[in-house]
Amino acid sequence: MDKVVIIGVGLIGGSFARALKKAGAVRHVVGIERSAAFAQRALALGIVDAVATDFAAVADADLVLLAAPVAQTGRILAALAPHLAPGTIVTDAGSTKADVVAAGRAALGDKVAQFVPGHPIAGRETNGPDAAIDDLYVGKKFVVTPLAENAAPDIDKVAAAWRACGAVIHRLTPEEHDKVFAAVSHLPHLLAYALVDDIANKPHADLLFQYAASGFRDFTRIAGSSPEMWRDISLANQAALLAELDAYMAQLAQLRTRLAAGDGASLEAVYGNAQRARRQWIEAIEEAEAPPPTDTAE
Numbered sequence: 043m044d045k046v047v048i049i050g051v052g053l054i055g056g057s058f059a060r061a062l063k064k065a066g067a068v069r070h071v072v073g074i075e076r077s078a079a080f081a082q083r084a085l086a087l088g089i090v091d092a093v094a095t096d097f098a099a100v101a102d103a104d105l106v107l108l109a110a111p112v113a114q115t116g117r118i119l120a121a122l123a124p125h126l127a128p129g130t131i132v133t134d135a136g137s138t139k140a141d142v143v144a145a146g147r148a149a150l151g152d153k154v155a156q157f158v159p160g161h162p163i164a165g166r167e168t169n170g171p172d173a174a175i176d177d178l179y180v181g182k183k184f185v186v187t188p189l190a191e192n193a194a195p196d197i198d199k200v201a202a203a204w205r206a207c208g209a210v211i212h213r214l215t216p217e218e219h220d221k222v223f224a225a226v227s228h229l230p231h232l233l234a235y236a237l238v239d240d241i242a243n244k245p246h247a248d249l250l251f252q253y254a255a256s257g258f259r260d261f262t263r264i265a266g267s268s269p270e271m272w273r274d275i276s277l278a279n280q281a282a283l284l285a286e287l288d289a290y291m292a293q294l295a296q297l298r299t300r301l302a303a304g305d306g307a308s309l310e311a312v313y314g315n316a317q318r319a320r321r322q323w324i325e326a327i328e329e330a331e332a333p334p335p336t337d338t339a340e
């Protein structure tokens with residue numbers, strides 16, 4: 043690609059830029075940022091080759107990636123729409139998809155076919171351009187949730203860019219996507235934030251944090267993530283997240299009953315079932331994400 047524009051040069055947008063550059067898949071990367079300090083930092087780190095403050099910068103781009111918190115999607119697409127040339131494809135990295143698709147339809151009107159929504163299933167709890175790394179997407183999934191209006195070559199163009207970053211392409215509808223990630227991403231973040239907030243609000247919080255160790259650290263790593271980003275995701279996927287939260291609260295209520303009754307056998311059965319399911323899942327992802335075997339000369 044000759045020119046890629048990244049709107050929101052943080053962890054996800056910055057890692058995309060770094061990965062494309064490492065793969066030699068882009069000549070020129072332009073960043074558009076809400077934060078002037080982040081824009082300058084991305085320039086200094088060599089993540090982008092130039093920064094722009096005007097959405098006219100998308101006019102001659104091959105590809106535009108939106109990588110700002112999902113609630114910004116509508117206003118960003120509306121601002122860039124007048125500058126969008128027929129050959130330019132816009133994609134996004136938002137963690138929710140039905141809201142992003144609705145925002146795309148409202149903002150882009152008859153240019154909506156140029157918008158191919160997607161979501162890289164990779165991340166970390168750190169944010170901003172300093173968090174961006176060039177191998178974030180290697181062996182990870184990229185879920186594309188195409189619109190009926192998208193042309194196959196335009197979907198391929200987005201998929202090819204993510205493949206160049208090392209990602210493996212999957213395809214879901216926006217609704218399937220939002221249900222799945224409510225369960226395995228959005229709920230865990232809500233739970234981690236809730237636990238840390240609960241402990242922090244206790245009168246003896248200092249004592250508790252003093253002795254919290256690796257179990258607490260593993261369970262709560264994701265509570266270090268951007269509150270703005272997770273506020274937006276929670277609200278954007280409210281219905282699916284509420285359904286998962288209700289199911290989880292029912293599970294907790296059942297565990298509470300078993301604990302109060304001193305029913306060790308049924309506690310152990312639940313823990314054992316969870317341990318088996320987690321082991322199988324880890325084995326499956328380790329196999330899927332393992333690098334292909336390299337030929338060794340005898």
Ligand SMILES: NC(=O)c1ccc[n+]([C@@H]2O[C@H](COP(=O)([O-])OP(=O)(O)OC[C@H]3O[C@@H](n4cnc5c(N)ncnc54)[C@H](O)[C@@H]3O)[C@@H](O)[C@H]2O)c1
Pocket residue numbers: 049050051052053054055074075076077080109110111112114118135136137138161162163164165166167168169170171173268271275
């Ligand atoms: N962090 C993750 O693990 C992860 C994983 C997959 C997808 N995502 C999605 O990727 C997107 C970006 O997340 P991130 O982790 O890179 O966050 P981040 O905070 O590291 O980066 C977001 C950047 O967008 C900028 N920004 C905010 N509003 C803007 C606007 N209106 N115009 C231009 N720039 C704007 C911010 O200044 C920031 O630099 C979000 O939509 C998120 O849901 C995040």
Ligand SMILES: O=C(O)C(=O)CC1(C(=O)O)C=CC(O)C=C1
Pocket residue numbers: 136137162163164165166167226227228264267
């Ligand atoms: O590893 C992390 O810190 C993440 O939270 C990554 C993670 C997730 O697995 O839930 C977070 C949000 C996404 O949209 C995709 C991936």
